Amino acid sequence: MxxxxxxxxxxxIVDADSVFVNGVFVGTxxxxxxxxxxxxxxxxxxxxxxxxxxxxxxxxxxxxxxxDKPYELVSGGQTxxxxxxxxxxxxxxxxPLASQTFVRWKPVGLYNAMISPLLNYSIKGAxxxxxxxxxxxxxxxxxxxxxxxxxxxxxxxxxxxPFLFVQLPNFMERIEQPSExxxxxxxxxxxxxLSLPQTGMAVTIDIGEWNDVHPLNKKDVGKRLxxxxxxxxxxxxxxxxxxxxxxSMKIEGNKIVVTFTNTGSGLVAGSGELKYFxxxxxDRRFVWAKAKIENNRVVVWSEEVPNPxxxxxxxxxxxxxxxxYNAEGLPASPFRTDE
Numbered sequence: 441m442x443x444x445x446x447x448x449x450x451x452x453i454v455d456a457d458s459v460f461v462n463g464v465f466v467g468t469x470x471x472x473x474x475x476x477x478x479x480x481x482x483x484x485x486x487x488x489x490x491x492x493x494x495x496x497x498x499x500x501x502x503x504x505x506x507x508d509k510p511y512e513l514v515s516g517g518q519t520x521x522x523x524x525x526x527x528x529x530x531x532x533x534x535x536p537l538a539s540q541t542f543v544r545w546k547p548v549g550l551y552n553a554m555i556s557p558l559l560n561y562s563i564k565g566a567x568x569x570x571x572x573x574x575x576x577x578x579x580x581x582x583x584x585x586x587x588x589x590x591x592x593x594x595x596x597x598x599x600x601x602p603f604l605f606v607q608l609p610n611f612m613e614r615i616e617q618p619s620e621x622x623x624x625x626x627x628x629x630x631x632x633x634l635s636l637p638q639t640g641m642a643v644t645i646d647i648g649e650w651n652d653v654h655p656l657n658k659k660d661v662g663k664r665l666x667x668x669x670x671x672x673x674x675x676x677x678x679x680x681x682x683x684x685x686x687x688s689m690k691i692e693g694n695k696i697v698v699t700f701t702n703t704g705s706g707l708v709a710g711s712g713e714l715k716y717f718x719x720x721x722x723d724r725r726f727v728w729a730k731a732k733i734e735n736n737r738v739v740v741w742s743e744e745v746p747n748p749x750x751x752x753x754x755x756x757x758x759x760x761x762x763x764x765y766n767a768e769g770l771p772a773s774p775f776r777t778d779e
Contacts, residue, residue, distance in 0.1 A: 441515040442487040450476035450522075451509025452652065456497040462490055473654045475509075485515070492522070500536045508651050559595050565602030565673050566592065567665060571626050572608065572653055578625035585633050600638040602673040604665055605630060607641050607773060609648025609655055612757040618718040618726035623757040627774050631685070640668030643683050646710075646771045650758050664770065680704035683770035689751060689777045695741040696751050697734075698777070703766050707733045710763030710771075714738065718752045721745045724778065726752060738764065750778035 448459065448466060452475060458468040459478055462485070467478035492513075496503050505511070511522040543549035574581045589603050607630045608623055627645075634641055642664035649655040671681035684700035684707060691697075696719065700707065719729035719742050729742040729751070740751050754762035754774035764772040 441485050441513070441518060441520075443482060444485065444515050445482045446480040446485055446513055446515035448476075448478040448480055448492070449510050449512050449514065450478070450494065450505075451511050452476065452506040453494065453496060454503045454506065455499050458495045460493040460495075462486065463493075472506075473652075475656060480513075480515075494526075495531070506651055555592070555595075563596055563598060563601055565604065565669070568603065568605040569661075570605075571630060572611075575608070575622045575626045578622050578629055581626055581629040582632055585629060586636060589633070589636055589639070600636075602638050602640070602669065603636070604640045604642070604668050604672060605633070606661060606665065607631065607643050607645070609644040610646070610756075610758040610760055610762075611648050611650065611653060611655075613650055614758050614760050615756055618728065618752065619756065621755060621757050624755045624774055624776075628776065631773050631775065634685075638672055640665075640672040640681065641773070642668055643771045643773045645754055645759060645762055645774055648758070650760065667770075680766065680768040680770065684764060684766055684772035686753075686773070686775035686777070691748060694746050694748065695739050696748050696777075698738045698740060698751055698753075700736075700738075700772065702770075703736055704770070705767035707736055707738065708765050708767050709733065710765050712763070714764060716754045716756070716759045716762040718755065719745050719748045720750045720752075720778070721747050722749055724750065726750075726755075750776070752776040752778070 448461065450457070450459065452472060453469070454472040456470050457476065459466050461480050464481070464484045466480050469476055498504070513520040513522060543553055571581065574584070593600055607627050611623065630641060633639060642661060644661055644664070647655060647657040647660050667679060667681040670676040670679050680702070682702040685702050687699045687701050689696050689698050714731040714733070717729045717731040717738070717740050718726040719740050720726040727742055727744050729740045731738055731740045741748070752775070753764065753772065755776055759774065762771070762774070
């Protein structure tokens with residue numbers, strides 16, 4: 441690598457960083473979310489020992505490298521892994537900064553600044569990707585989100601223009617046993633919003649990252665939104681534009697049979713056996729269940745629950761590995777049959 445151009449990949453860093461290689465400045469990022477990818481000029485790397493210095497500024501006292509991200513030096517087909525222990529020293533200390541007062545945090549601030557000025561323009565439709573900030577109040581979101589869509593349509597006076605949105609992805613650490621989840625409830629609130637006319641939802645439960653509220657895979661999000669746009673905005677009835685959506689359930693002995701809409705060419709398991717189905721009896725104590733696809737339905741059961749009454753699928757902050765799809769490769773939305 442000596443004397444060659446290289447790329448330094450430093451995952452994510454909280455909050456801001458400036459990076460030097462052998463004393464040469466190679467880049468800086470001012471806040472925590474963008475991936476760090478810095479180009480190293482050809483005259484910087486040398487034979488033998490090289491030094492990478494990262495100056496980190498943490499504004500609220502929780503700074504540092506984000507785990508489980510790529511940290512490596514890449515050049516000419518070679519890669520050096522940089523994960524592990526780094527030497528460090530404290531440069532300076534300060535009290536945590538006070539929270540900033542953003543206009544978007546104030547009632548009607550964001551609307552007045554960014555929506556109201558656009559109302560005299562015509563609009564083809566809207567795409568919405570949000571919900572993380574409301575996850576602590578997921579039931580409220582059922583009303584808020586629908587109210588926002590209806591209000592925009594009223595203000596633009598163009599009828600029910602297409603409104604597409606992204607269901608929240610998988611995020612945070614996995615939990616080994618079935619449990620309650622505000623993120624799952626928020627996704628459910630988004631799912632219920634499909635009852636409004638001219639709406640479409642892109643499911644992203646399979647392309648999030650446990651440690652990143654802004655996951656990097658935007659390409660598949662865009663593809664799934666484009667499919668929804670073809671159907672909702674452009675009226676193409678020939679395409680499969682959505683993954684499976686829960687429709688109904690029927691108790692058959694010690695099993696529950698679940699049916700779906702938007703099955704496309706058929707239900708499939710993404711890899712191996714179906715995962716992240718849970719089942720419960722009248723006590724509502726959910727346990728992991730076995731599940732299999734039969735006649736384009738999903739049959740769910742567990743030996744621990746002889747008299748089941750409810751099923752949940754991918755009901756967690758991060759149901760990593762949930763793998764119910766249609767044959768077109770679109771993931772099923774998480775759901776529950778109970779309230």
